[in-house]
Amino acid sequence: MKPISLLAVLSAAVALVLTSGCAGGSAGTTANAGNPSKASAPQTPAPEKKTVKIAINSSPNPPYSYVDDKNQPIGYTIDYLKELEKKLPQYEFKYEAMDQDAQLIGTDLGKYALAANYFFRNPEREQKYLYPQHEFGYSVTSLIVKSDRTDIRSLDDMVGKKLTPMTPTNGLRNMIKDYNLKHPGKEIKIEDIDKITIADRLKMVNDGKYDADFVNVHNFDDTNKQLKLDLKVGAVVSKEPLYVLLNKKETELAERIDAATAELTKDGTLSKLAEKWFSVDLFKSLEQVGEGYKFRNAK
Secondary structure, eight states: OOOOOHHHHHHHHHHHHHHHHHHHHHHHHHHHHTOGGGSOOOOOOOOOOEEEEEEEEOSOBTTTBEEOTTSOEESHHHHHHHHHHHHOTTEEEEEEEEOHHHHHHHHHHTSSSEEEEEEOOOHHHHHHEEOOSSOSEEEEEEEEEETTOOSOSSGGGGTTSOBOOBOTTOTTHHHHHHHHHHSTTSOOOOOBOSOOOHHHHHHHHHTTSSSBEEEEHHHHHHHHHHHOOSEEEEEEEEEEEEEEEEETTOHHHHHHHHHHHHHHHHTTHHHHHHHHHHSSOTTSOHHHHHHTOOOOOOO
């Protein structure tokens, strides 16, 4: 036998080590590939939601907004805000209830991003607040008269007659002002008062002190269920769009609310909410809305 040289032995040993190392590395790579949990990337935390402070109305205004027997806010406006929040997952809505004056002042000063109540669009408010382009609901305005009266069927019939007093912040007041501007010499007189409830105004008509009250038909229906006055709807006047009001700096939020409201209108969500709370789809024409109501004298 020929002697094996030391160099040959060392060369064979080095080759064996290298071969084993490569095989082990390959096996390890293959094993990890079959077990993704060992090579998964770290989870990215979800972005924090931005809090939006909303001023809602503390005075009961059913079926738009009021509280249930557990003192929780409910109504058409509240349901709209909940649907709006679903459309805007980047925001978290926080509510605070207060009277209308506090809503307007707080939103103007930026304490609240927006105010949700019974707000119409008018030039004075447009100077202070942002309005979305799309309304979230409607007010069906009406003239309430004694049950035996047949002489009041429109605003034209109120010329020379007495309309119940109105507060400076009453949204319907601007409708009377607009009417008077369009009918010079045939204006409807507006009496001022600091504070007054719908119930007090209706009692004034019932007692014969005033000829009519100009009010949302749903407010009349709800109030008269409790009072049982001898009154009726003498005329359905108009269907007025309602909006949320936003602080002037909330331009991005206003745009997103407007887009979301347009979607809720288009997909029928707001029509369903209207039918739920008013038993009629307020997003139909005034004629169709009027046909959806059955006005009865409360005896």
